[in-house]
Amino acid sequence: MSETVKTKKVVEDNPVNQYLRLDRMPHIWCPGCGIGTTVNCFARAVSQSVDDLNKVSIVSGIGCTGRVAGYMNLDSFHTTHGRAIPFAIGLKLANPDQKVVVYSGDGDLIAIGGNHFIHAARRNMDLKVVCINNFTYAMTGGQVSPTSPLDTIATTAPYGVYDDVFNLQFLAESIGAVYSARWTATHVTQLTKSMKEMMNKKGFCFIEILSPCPTLFGRRNKIGDGLDHMRIFKEKGKVRKGMAAKDASITDEEFPLGVFVNTERRTYIESMNERYSKVFGPSYEPYPEGE
Amino acid sequence: MKADPKGVLTGTHFLDGDHACCEGALAAGCRFVAGYPITPSTEVVERIAARFPHVGGMFVQMEDEIASSIAILGGAWAGKKVMTVTSGPGLSLMMEHVGLAAISETPCVFVDVQRGGPSTGLPTMPAQADIMQARWGSHGDYEVIALSPNSCQESFDLTITAFNLAEEYRVPVMFMLDECVGHMLEKVVIPEAEKIEVTPRNFTKKKPGEFKLKETDDSMIPEMVKAGDGYNIHVTGLTHDERGYPNLTPKIQDQLVRRICDKIRNNADKLYMAEEIMMDDADIVLVAFGITSRVSMKAIDMAREKGIKVGMLRLQIIWPFPETKIRELSEKIKGFVVPEMNLGQIVLEVERCAAGKVPVVPVSNAGGAVHEPEDIFNAIQGIVK
Numbered sequence A: 001m002s003e004t005v006k007t008k009k010v011v012e013d014n015p016v017n018q019y020l021r022l023d024r025m026p027h028i029w030c031p032g033c034g035i036g037t038t039v040n041c042f043a044r045a046v047s048q049s050v051d052d053l054n055k056v057s058i059v060s061g062i063g064c065t066g067r068v069a070g071y072m073n074l075d076s077f078h079t080t081h082g083r084a085i086p087f088a089i090g091l092k093l094a095n096p097d098q099k100v101v102v103y104s105g106d107g108d109l110i111a112i113g114g115n116h117f118i119h120a121a122r123r124n125m126d127l128k129v130v131c132i133n134n135f136t137y138a139m140t141g142g143q144v145s146p147t148s149p150l151d152t153i154a155t156t157a158p159y160g161v162y163d164d165v166f167n168l169q170f171l172a173e174s175i176g177a178v179y180s181a182r183w184t185a186t187h188v189t190q191l192t193k194s195m196k197e198m199m200n201k202k203g204f205c206f207i208e209i210l211s212p213c214p215t216l217f218g219r220r221n222k223i224g225d226g227l228d229h230m231r232i233f234k235e236k237g238k239v240r241k242g243m244a245a246k247d248a249s250i251t252d253e254e255f256p257l258g259v260f261v262n263t264e265r266r267t268y269i270e271s272m273n274e275r276y277s278k279v280f281g282p283s284y285e286p287y288p289e290g291e
Numbered sequence B: 001m002k003a004d005p006k007g008v009l010t011g012t013h014f015l016d017g018d019h020a021c022c023e024g025a026l027a028a029g030c031r032f033v034a035g036y037p038i039t040p041s042t043e044v045v046e047r048i049a050a051r052f053p054h055v056g057g058m059f060v061q062m063e064d065e066i067a068s069s070i071a072i073l074g075g076a077w078a079g080k081k082v083m084t085v086t087s088g089p090g091l092s093l094m095m096e097h098v099g100l101a102a103i104s105e106t107p108c109v110f111v112d113v114q115r116g117g118p119s120t121g122l123p124t125m126p127a128q129a130d131i132m133q134a135r136w137g138s139h140g141d142y143e144v145i146a147l148s149p150n151s152c153q154e155s156f157d158l159t160i161t162a163f164n165l166a167e168e169y170r171v172p173v174m175f176m177l178d179e180c181v182g183h184m185l186e187k188v189v190i191p192e193a194e195k196i197e198v199t200p201r202n203f204t205k206k207k208p209g210e211f212k213l214k215e216t217d218d219s220m221i222p223e224m225v226k227a228g229d230g231y232n233i234h235v236t237g238l239t240h241d242e243r244g245y246p247n248l249t250p251k252i253q254d255q256l257v258r259r260i261c262d263k264i265r266n267n268a269d270k271l272y273m274a275e276e277i278m279m280d281d282a283d284i285v286l287v288a289f290g291i292t293s294r295v296s297m298k299a300i301d302m303a304r305e306k307g308i309k310v311g312m313l314r315l316q317i318i319w320p321f322p323e324t325k326i327r328e329l330s331e332k333i334k335g336f337v338v339p340e341m342n343l344g345q346i347v348l349e350v351e352r353c354a355a356g357k358v359p360v361v362p363v364s365n366a367g368g369a370v371h372e373p374e375d376i377f378n379a380i381q382g383i384v385k
């Protein structure tokens, strides 16, 4: 009993509480899942980088990570599988004052949503995209995803994965992201810092977070529980300053981490305003560009 | 509320149905459009792209129809009146988001300029074969409102109605042109802004903390908010309770799904919108919509010349289907003839409501060209004999 009371007190005092919908707790995530840790980092990053929380919206697709939007005490949108980015584009373009965060998983953003990811980055849509890369489709029971490492076992790759994976950092760079970073759920300090940078940067920003899914990836692949996977992230995760995104593939030996892209480019709305101002002259009233 | 003059191109114009639809959207206050090119609907978004920079609108051509159909939902939750535009193959791709719009009760307009199908079918030729898809195309139980204009003037007028109904009922509204109405040119009179009634979004006056996203009164239609207003809403495609929070139980499913259906079903009579042509003495009633209703006029003339008393119920709102009207008519007339540019869709509804009381004769046409008036006339004669 005293144990329970003590735990309750600690939870109530948690400074990230105000960013969470406590009336929706407990959440659905398994013990040892990395998603909650990243949400904690995100809440801290938001608390340290945004003054007016009404100006932040969060959009998720479908999957375990797709549930993040629903737990954040922000305007939140839980959309369809793979389509968080185009929903977010609508939300952002129709009200550029909103900072719009997309929080979803590797299957959602990169497989079914891959085309939207490409075009949103190409056009430098002012979105902040967080991808939890847990190497699998977790919500549906552990199927192979575009980031499932070679030779790992998935329910739909029962004899081991044989198709090559995406290096998401190289992908993000090549399609025009202005900011792209990779961290793991173990690297909470760096991740929080990176998320703060993302919150204050204009344009298409992307953060990939390697995250344990003990229930459907870890156990099946003899990695063990969440903590064991975190330990691997700690061992193999190497911060590589100056490494080119194209060289940042995840291998058996090493998970290259860090900020691989950090550049500037005019956003979609800025490009549009530039064009129309040129064509229509001073009669054109520029479309709001947001902060 | 009156229309914003900024979007209203007052005057007499010579427009095709697609362009008239675009002007209707502008007059209705639409300021966010996401679309993807597809024949025969592309003219709508082409004109939007040309017009929007001058009215403060945002048009974005997305990478596909799936993206377009959900970008508009984002736009709606940012507070804008929104629309997407497509034709059959695109409408098939958009269906998941018709469902998301229905369950999240997002006001939006889907324009479908119908061409022959299935699949790529007849890209440049007319059909009216998406009528059932407009009603049933997304999975699960839900309701939409669908309208069908039969002239360029009506393409303008009814587009405004479509936007107004989307706001009033918070459903996806399907605006069903056919290629003929989309591409034919006619005189279109656009009135002054102060003569155009538009329905504003029903934003809540409740304060954050008092407001529940899906709480309703007897109207069964909840009030709206938008992102950034401080309400910290949660909008989800999962089954959800009054707060908008996921609640995956049979009880909440029953409450939610019944309500989003009943808010339309219970208002079906209020949503009756049809032109009743020569109905006073009619023994036989044609039920038609879109371009087919205009071809049918010729068949009515032919029949009337022969002394056959034929009238027409020309549907402007197709969904919800005018059940009461068809039931009443089947008590007093001798039969229905249902010409439509498909192999039998609305005729099923007429049959259902006529319930065997009078004959219901389809005049089907697989698309590509409008009916021959003689075919419709022959069906009328068939009932007389």
Ligand code: SF4
Pocket (backbone or CB within 6 Å): A028, A029, A030, A032, A033, A034, A035, A064, A065, A134, A138, A139, A212, A213, A214, A215, A216, A217
């Ligand atoms: S299944 Fe995996 S990803 Fe999903 S909550 Fe459990 S541990 Fe996390």
